[in-house]
Every structure is written in structure tokens, then in C-alpha cells.
Amino acid sequence: MTPQRATTTTSPLRWWAVPAVVGGIALALAPQPAQAAEPRETSGPVLPDATRAAGTVAAAARAAATEAAGQATVTVRAGDTVWAIARCHGLDIGAVLGANGLGWQSIIRPGDVLVLPTPAATVAPTTTTAAATPAPTAHTYLVQRGDTLTAIAARQHTTVVALLGANGLTWSSIIYPGQRLTIPATDAGATGLDEEQIANARLIIRIGRELGVPDRGITIALGTAMQESWLRNLDGGDRDSRGLFQQRPSTGWGTAAQVAEPVYAIRAFFLGVDGPSGPLTRGLLDIPGWQSMTYADAAQAVQISAYPDRYGRWESAATQWLRALG
Missing domain, CATH: 3.10.350.10 (LysM domain)
Structure with a gap:
């Protein structure tokens, strides 16, 4: 049975009219003001x-x-x-x-x-309670001159993805000598994701399975959400972008409340959005030949990004997440 597309009452717009912008990449981090x-x-x-x-x-x-x-x-x-x-x-x-x-x-x-x-972490004085907790806990690291996120992650036995997510950073973030970074606990396993990201990844996988989306399509959704929002349901972003996929109401993805609702946003990514006069946006399953496209090209066909090559960096990680969580 053909899955029912997401619907919205937004005025019709053409899906190709306005691009969705995604983040940059720069892991060489320099000590700058x-x-x-x-x-x-x-x-x-x-x-x-x-x-x-x-x-x-x-x-x-x-x-x-x-x-x-x-x-x-x-x-x-x-x-x-x-x-x-x-x-x-x-x-x-x-x-x-x-x-x-x-x-x-x-x-x-x-x-x-x-x-x-x-900072919430400094409100309460240091006690021995945390040290007595047997479960893995996060700790902080003081950035030194010449440090990079890659080097810090390796020394702290974590992943760059987990380190970025724990500190609200992006691939283009800059760190500074004297800055304190949170080193995430290591109980996230091979995914390198924190609890919030794991929950959102599992939701994407579950909805993809319910819609009959092939594994490759699910990994494309996982990588796209990571690129757009770090697999977090964000309240804002570029212009009117919101949610896991940073979908924009002004380009036909739905109302602000709709795109901020994870289930709606995920279904819209896969199925697109229909308005009273027909399709407003195309979902992944609407793209002719998406299964034979490169990973980045398939994601770009949905997102219409100003930086289309940046989705591809998540292909390997997303495959790993699906294997671990799906």
C-alpha cells in the first residue's frame, strides 16, 4: 500500500524555489579571538x-x-x-x-x-557524590594551544561526533586555548551519539521501517538529520528553519508547529508534503531514481541545500547507526 503523504494547509509553493541551507565543515581548529x-x-x-x-x-x-x-x-x-x-x-x-x-x-x-x-554545571559546589556514582559520567577538558577536536577525541577515547554533540559545536566551530569542553561519557557504545541523538535516530529508523523505506533511504535520513541539526529537534535555525531536518515553513514544509514535531518532520522527509493544490515539497521517495544516486545527491534532492556535498560525510556513520540501533 502506498504510504499517505504528509499534508499541510500552507499555500502552495514550488519545491524547487528556495534552497535549504546546511552547515559547513572545518575541523582544523585555531586559537583565535x-x-x-x-x-x-x-x-x-x-x-x-x-x-x-x-x-x-x-x-x-x-x-x-x-x-x-x-x-x-x-x-x-x-x-x-x-x-x-x-x-x-x-x-x-x-x-x-x-x-x-x-x-x-x-x-x-x-x-x-x-x-x-x-553555567548549570557550576551552580552546585563540587562534592564526592559524583565520584561515588558507578555509571560512566562526562568530564571536562581544558583546551590547550594547538589542540584540535580530532586529537582531543582520540586522547579522550571518544568520537568527534560525540564530542561535537556534547558541546553544541558544528564541524565549522572554532575552539580556543582555555576553553572547557565536555567529554561525553563512553556508554553510548559504537554510535558515538548521546541519549537525545539516539532517541531521534531510533525514531527515524522506526518510521522508516513503518513506511517500508529501504535501509539506504533510512541511512540517508539519518545523515541528513545529523548534518542539519546534529540529530536534535531544534527550535530555530537559518531563517525560519526548525526541527530535525531544519525544514522551512516558508518553502512549503508545513507550519512552524508541524516541522517542529519529529514524527511529522521525519514523514515529510520521506514522503514530501501535499497542499490543497498538489505537492508542495518532494520527499526522498518522490525522487525518481534516488536509490541509484550518490548518498549526497539523494539527500540534496530533498533538501535543496546551498552546500550539497556536505551530506556525504555522514554515509559511513549513518550506516553504523542503523546497524547499531535498527
Whole structure:
């Protein structure tokens, strides 16, 4: 029986009209100042480097109040981004945005003062409780001059994928001497994924099986989701992108609420989306000859990315995930 396509009430758009942008790759990591941080081409996820004027005023007012209360702040310099500031201080980007009342589309300007939230890991004093826990636990590593993620992962007996995921980094991220990285626990097995990523990978595999998608199609979905969102159900991204596959409501993938719902997003990746007047987007199973395409070309046929060659890097890993989790 032919699987039922995902549907939406979005106005019809042509699937080929607007590309979905995906992230960059750069594993050679250099000791540079924060203002020279991330390349502009990345998306998977694209992180904010900006906020509206009103948001800037609100952030400055909040910063003054919190600074008076003894909370740490940082003054924005030319070239700074929220992404770079958060990474430089070892903070979660979402936490920095929330502490300053900013959104994913916000703009920051030189002279703005941002509040640096207290990292959750430093709120409670160090005790012997964690040491008494028998299960594997994550620990931190202080980046040294000349370090790369590849070298750190090898020395810490983990994978680059797991290291990136544990620290909210992308392939184009830059690390700095003095920065603390979380080294993930080693109980994720051969997948190199954390619990959230494993849960989303298993969901992709389960839905693919239910729809009768061949193994190769499932691995394409796994690799695409990793490239687009690090296998995380993201609240935002490049422009209006959301969810596991960073699907954009403005290009016909559904409403913002729909693309943020993992089951819907996964089905849409495989089956495409139909509107009142016909197909709005093509899913993998709609692509003629997708099974004979290269891995990257098949993913690109669905995502219409500005960086089509970047999906291929996940083919081997995705095959391993399917073997371990499926």
C-alpha cells in the first residue's frame, strides 16, 4: 500500500524555489579571538549573530541590573556574535539568548552589554557524590594551544561526533586555548551519539521501517538529520528553519508547529508534503531514481541545500547507526 503523504494547509509553493541551507565543515581548529569565530556559511544549526533594536535595549537594561547584582557580563565588540560569545565562555547559546531576552533572529551591536548566565554545571559546589556514582559520567577538558577536536577525541577515547554533540559545536566551530569542553561519557557504545541523538535516530529508523523505506533511504535520513541539526529537534535555525531536518515553513514544509514535531518532520522527509493544490515539497521517495544516486545527491534532492556535498560525510556513520540501533 502506498504510504499517505504528509499534508499541510500552507499555500502552495514550488519545491524547487528556495534552497535549504546546511552547515559547513572545518575541523582544523585555531586559537583565535572570539570576534573571529564562526564562518557565515554554516547552518546545521545556524546560530544567531544578531537582535533587533528593541531587544538590544532590553538586553542592556537587564545587563545593568544583573551586573549590579554581581552577575558576569560581557561588552560586545566589533565582529562578535552570540555564538562566539557563548562558545568562548563555555555557555549554551540558548541560555545566553534567554538571559538577555534575545531571539534567534536578534541583532547585537558593538557596545551592547550581554549577561553571561551561570553555567548549570557550576551552580552546585563540587562534592564526592559524583565520584561515588558507578555509571560512566562526562568530564571536562581544558583546551590547550594547538589542540584540535580530532586529537582531543582520540586522547579522550571518544568520537568527534560525540564530542561535537556534547558541546553544541558544528564541524565549522572554532575552539580556543582555555576553553572547557565536555567529554561525553563512553556508554553510548559504537554510535558515538548521546541519549537525545539516539532517541531521534531510533525514531527515524522506526518510521522508516513503518513506511517500508529501504535501509539506504533510512541511512540517508539519518545523515541528513545529523548534518542539519546534529540529530536534535531544534527550535530555530537559518531563517525560519526548525526541527530535525531544519525544514522551512516558508518553502512549503508545513507550519512552524508541524516541522517542529519529529514524527511529522521525519514523514515529510520521506514522503514530501501535499497542499490543497498538489505537492508542495518532494520527499526522498518522490525522487525518481534516488536509490541509484550518490548518498549526497539523494539527500540534496530533498533538501535543496546551498552546500550539497556536505551530506556525504555522514554515509559511513549513518550506516553504523542503523546497524547499531535498527
